[in-house]
Amino acid sequence: MFARGAWKWTYALPPAVVGAALLFVSSLWGVLGFALAAFVVWFHRDPERTPAGRGAVSPADGKVSVVREDPDGRVRVGVFMNVHDVHVNRAPLDGTVEAVDHRPGGHRPAFDKESEHNERVRIDCGDHEVVLIAGAFARRIHPYVEAGDELARGDRIGHVSFGSRADLVLPREYDRGDVLVAGGDSVTAGETVLARRDGGDATPTGGA
Structure with missing residues (x-):
């Protein structure tokens, strides 16, 4: 699950687009662009949580x-x-x-x-x-x-x-x-x- 809203895609899209363009110039830089986009999506992860104990x-x-x-x-x-x-x-x-x-x-x-x-x-x-x-x-x-x-x-x-x-x-x-x-x-x-x-x-x- 990911954080609500489309912000994660707003942040992830620019490095993904740049990565796709750079693939034609350098595979390394292209992969780095896609890796950054993947990190942004991962950053907005939203795991389930259950409160423990009282307080x-x-x-x-x-x-x-x-x-x-x-x-x-x-x-x-x-x-x-x-x-x-x-x-x-x-x-x-x-x-x-x-x-x-x-x-x-x-x-x-x-x-x-x-x-x-x-x-x-x-x-x-x-x-x-x-x-x-x-x-x-x-x-x-x-x-x-x-x-x-x-x-x-x-x-x-x-x-x-x-x-x-x-x-x-x-x-x-x-x-x-x-x-x-x-x-x-x-x-x-x-x-x-x-x-x-x-x-x-x-x-x-x-x-x-």
């Missing part, structure tokens, strides 16, 4: 790059998506989308401190939110949801084309002690539990 699951594949308290006291966990990671993002908790906001900005590397000023899309679910942040090469953020949508933990909520970051801002009742991951940990979207409240997320399925 807030990761919104992205990649490595944990941020664990901190925001100025308002809420805990933020950020996941940096490298170019080889799956870039389809998933809902960390059950909830209702209240707003989807786009904020224009720069395109610094998503692991850089200056990425706080990068282009982003904020998916606000009331008690928690997911922020999809563009990186140096990520120029397109594609949210799948809109205000009013009901989400189950692990549902697909969007994708970002090429390296980027996804932040989860946890509900206010979570504190740093509820976070189960640390910087540098590898996580899987829709499966790895990032945070869990031992006394407050006892439902056998669904959100925390």
Whole structure:
């Protein structure tokens, strides 16, 4: 399965066309063009995922790059998506989308401190939110949801084309002690539990 929409073909078509043209000049360069096109399609892969255990699951594949308290006291966990990671993002908790906001900005590397000023899309679910942040090469953020949508933990909520970051801002009742991951940990979207409240997320399925 591949990420929704025709963006993958939009990105894959130019190297495929160039590769076909270069076949008449150099078989090596032609093959490289087709290989790049195949990589772009593979990059937009979208495997099935099943949430494991209770708690807030990761919104992205990649490595944990941020664990901190925001100025308002809420805990933020950020996941940096490298170019080889799956870039389809998933809902960390059950909830209702209240707003989807786009904020224009720069395109610094998503692991850089200056990425706080990068282009982003904020998916606000009331008690928690997911922020999809563009990186140096990520120029397109594609949210799948809109205000009013009901989400189950692990549902697909969007994708970002090429390296980027996804932040989860946890509900206010979570504190740093509820976070189960640390910087540098590898996580899987829709499966790895990032945070869990031992006394407050006892439902056998669904959100925390």
